[in-house]
Amino acid sequence: xxxxxxxxxxxxxxxxxxxxxxxxxxxxxxxxxxxxxxxxxxxxxxxxxxxxxxxxxxxxxxxxxxxxxxxxxxxxxxxxxxxxxxxxxxxxxxxxxxxxxxxxxxxxxxxxxxxxxxxxxxxxxxxxxxxxxxxxxxxxxxxxxxxxxxxxxxxxxxxxxxxxxxxxxxxxxxxxxxxxxxxxxxxxxxxxxxxxxxxxxxxxxxxxxxxxxxxxxxxxxxxxxxxxxxxxxxxxxxxxxxxxxxxxxxxxxxxxxxxxxxxxxxxxxxxxxxxxxxxxxxxxxxxxxxxxxxxxxxxxxxxxxxxxxxxxxxxxxxxxxxxxxxxxxxxxxxxxxxxxxxxxxxxxxxxxxxxxxxxxxxxxxxxxxxxxxxxxxxxxxxxxxxxxxxxxxxxxxxxxxxxxxxxxxxxxxxxxxxxxxxxxxxxxxxxxxxxxxxxxxx
Numbered sequence: 001x002x003x004x005x006x007x008x009x010x011x012x013x014x015x016x017x018x019x020x021x022x023x024x025x026x027x028x029x030x031x032x033x034x035x036x037x038x039x040x041x042x043x044x045x046x047x048x049x050x051x052x053x054x055x056x057x058x059x060x061x062x063x064x065x066x067x068x069x070x071x072x073x074x075x076x077x078x079x080x081x082x083x084x085x086x087x088x089x090x091x092x093x094x095x096x097x098x099x100x101x102x103x104x105x106x107x108x109x110x111x112x113x114x115x116x117x118x119x120x121x122x123x124x125x126x127x128x129x130x131x132x133x134x135x136x137x138x139x140x141x142x143x144x145x146x147x148x149x150x151x152x153x154x155x156x157x158x159x160x161x162x163x164x165x166x167x168x169x170x171x172x173x174x175x176x177x178x179x180x181x182x183x184x185x186x187x188x189x190x191x192x193x194x195x196x197x198x199x200x201x202x203x204x205x206x207x208x209x210x211x212x213x214x215x216x217x218x219x220x221x222x223x224x225x226x227x228x229x230x231x232x233x234x235x236x237x238x239x240x241x242x243x244x245x246x247x248x249x250x251x252x253x254x255x256x257x258x259x260x261x262x263x264x265x266x267x268x269x270x271x272x273x274x275x276x277x278x279x280x281x282x283x284x285x286x287x288x289x290x291x292x293x294x295x296x297x298x299x300x301x302x303x304x305x306x307x308x309x310x311x312x313x314x315x316x317x318x319x320x321x322x323x324x325x326x327x328x329x330x331x332x333x334x335x336x337x338x339x340x341x342x343x344x345x346x347x348x349x350x351x352x353x354x355x356x357x358x359x360x361x362x363x364x365x366x367x368x369x370x371x372x373x374x375x376x377x378x379x380x381x382x383x384x385x386x387x388x389x390x391x392x393x394x395x396x397x398x399x400x401x402x403x404x405x406x407x408x409x410x411x412x413x414x415x416x417x418x419x420x421x422x423x424x425x426x427x428x429x430x431x432x433x434x435x436x437x438x439x440x441x442x
Contacts, residue, residue, distance in 0.1 A: 011106060028129045043084055046097035076153055077237075083156050233248070276391045
């Protein structure tokens with residue numbers, strides 16, 4: 001069987017997560033923990049998707065069948081759930097029920113072990129166990145044995161309070177959790193920091209907003225609110241709270257690879273890790289930059305291998321190795337506030353220091369069996385100064401322009417990214433890639 005895991009965790013339409021599948025996966029993770037001699041309790045949490053509570057109950061029932069004590073932290077940001085493992089040694093693992101930024105009809109499972117997100121090697125172990133035990137025991141409801149706790153959010157709030165460079169200037173901030181896992185908590189925390197805080201899309205009574213944090217244009221309401229409120233900064237999170245993006249005081253969306261590059265420049269780490277598709281702006285910092293495959297498990301692996309304390313993805317998912325090895329929207333947010341305070345000026349002036357590049361990002365439906373054909377022919381079609389094969393095929397057509405062809409790990413589609421010094425050049429190069437893929441699979 002093909003792996004159930006994509007770039008990070010298991011993700012599918014909510015209907016895929018039947019009570020039997022979730023029960024079997026709960027049993028699987030419990031047996032995985034037993035194989036690693038991890039006897040502690042298991043924490044579970046979720047984002048606000050309507051399907052989340054049932055999936056959490058079904059999955060927890062599998063853990064309980066294997067004699068695991070399960071504590072539900074409720075709706076909670078991913079980094080809070082993972083940080084909890086580091087603060088309470090009686091817990092050995094955690095699982096988040098989340099579909100991340102994708103549409104509400106989808107959901108997923110993300111696993112945490114030994115205080116960090118599981119590795120690709122551990123995903124393979126979990127798949128092997130699942131293949132052996134699936135459908136061997138009929139679903140048995142253990143919901144009544146799930147215990148409730150709010151400890152995770154408390155520990156996480158204390159962490160963010162401790163790393164904040166208080167006091168901050170008298171800033172006004174508009175914060176948009178998208179009715180997601182940061183709802184309520186973000187406004188509370190920023191107000192505690194002494195900031196004037198305006199909440200937007202900040203109610204669990206409303207449907208959460210699925211949005212890709214890499215796409216300009218999906219935060220128009222926040223951009224308008226920052227201008228209308230004459231705020232100093234806009235802050236937005238994805239549904240499960242491990243990614244954060246920023247809007248400057250002029251209402252401009254700041255891409256995640258730019259905001260994280262600003263934080264990287266202020267980091268004590270001499271080595272920065274980021275995937276192959278992130279902007280080359282990070283190379284202007286004068287630090288060693290390690291490129292890796294797309295996905296937080298690969299960023300984490302490369303950070304460990306290169307003794308890096310900071311890594312990030314272009315979606316705004318910063319990873320602070322001195323705290324924990326998982327994407328962390330909260331720590332990234334506080335580090336941005338600290339950077340702004342140190343700089344002494346508005347976000348727009350800080351971004352202006354960095355060189356300007358433009359990116360084109362899109363995807364094309366492509367059957368998986370055509371993936372290798374596309375890559376082989378693209379290497380022949382697109383000439384360039386150099387080629388990188390870290391993840392897919394990245395071709396530098398000149399010293400500052402590149403195009404990336406990368407088959408998706410989650411769906412039958414090709415991701416096409418390009419970057420150049422002008423928007424027109426990036427769009428033209430990217431569209432040439434789109435037309436090429438469509439021609440190959442026609």
